[in-house]
Amino acid sequence: MxxxxxxxxxxxxxxxxxxxxxxxxxxxxxxxxxxxxxxxxxxxxxxxxxxxxxxxxxxxxxxxxxxxxxxxxxxxxxxxxxxxxxxxxxxxxxxxxxxxxxxxxxxxxAASAYVALSADVDVASGVISAQASTIQAGYVAESGATLLEFATPEETVASVRNGEADAVFADKDYLVPIVEESGGALTFVAEDVQLGxxxxxxxxxxxxxxxxxxxxxxxxxxxxxxxxxxxxxxxxxxxxxx
Structure with missing residues (x-):
């Protein structure tokens, strides 16, 4: 050391x-x-x-x-x-x-937020994707949910779209345009979280x-x-x- x-x-x-x-x-x-x-x-x-x-x-x-x-x-x-x-x-x-x-x-x-395909996702016990080495990944790891880490932010969102993860947890500023451009396929779930x-x-x-x-x-x-x-x-x- x-x-x-x-x-x-x-x-x-x-x-x-x-x-x-x-x-x-x-x-x-x-x-x-x-x-x-x-x-x-x-x-x-x-x-x-x-x-x-x-x-x-x-x-x-x-x-x-x-x-x-x-x-x-x-x-x-x-x-x-x-x-x-x-x-x-x-x-x-x-x-x-x-x-x-x-x-x-x-x-x-700023706020971090969860985004999923369905509003009834349980973020406390589900599989949550986050970018590796971020404060969001650290938060999910300590929350009791199952953390699924990816190298890039695009991969975290893709994991929700393809069913690997129940929700993605990331900066809300990053997620807002993605949700808006999804045509209703993606939605914010649970409450925002203040980190950092x-x-x-x-x-x-x-x-x-x-x-x-x-x-x-x-x-x-x-x-x-x-x-x-x-x-x-x-x-x-x-x-x-x-």
Missing amino acids: KKMILTTTALALTAGMALAQSQTIRMGTEGAYPPYNFLNDKGEVDGFERELGDELCTRAELTCEWVTTDWDGIIPNLVSGNYDTIIAGMSITAERDEVIDFTQNYIPP GGVGMGLRESDTELRDKFDAAIQSMKDDGTLNTLIVKWFGEDVDTF
Whole structure:
């Protein structure tokens, strides 16, 4: 255990030195979680976090480029220096904060929700799908229901459609357009659940100067109202704002 901690620390320090020598900040995202982030028809990162991240880089006077990665390796790849930030719909949790650092949140704590094919699904004892390594998966694992994990959010919804799972549990912001576009085939069930401390940018614990720059940029967008405008643009009028 001690050796593992020392190795992680060494990787973080090495990555921090590489950042200090580089003028370009690499923004790591999943590219598969609309409307937070997704790949558009040109294969480019798009969505709320692309627009937000570009604005934050402008305000922080940083040159930034975008990097996509699978969700299940998104924290290890940050620590090892494959990119310099995580901006990927990641909720701030105490467990994650032991490994990486976070900026202040740029989305308030939001609801997680269940979606199923039938309104009478028992989410307390049924088979519930969730994306692996998410706060929703952790919640289901402790709820008494049977957890069925998938690598991507699309697979969690597909598991409900094909009968593998009774319901999917995910960010409600992600599920709303899917339910609306299902033509009545999918429906919200049970009550919403509040999880996490909002969504923030993840950074290596050694990159305090970079964290402070993004923190200041996020705060400036909160202060002038542009962050709320951006949230409403991508998530709709009924979304929680600052």
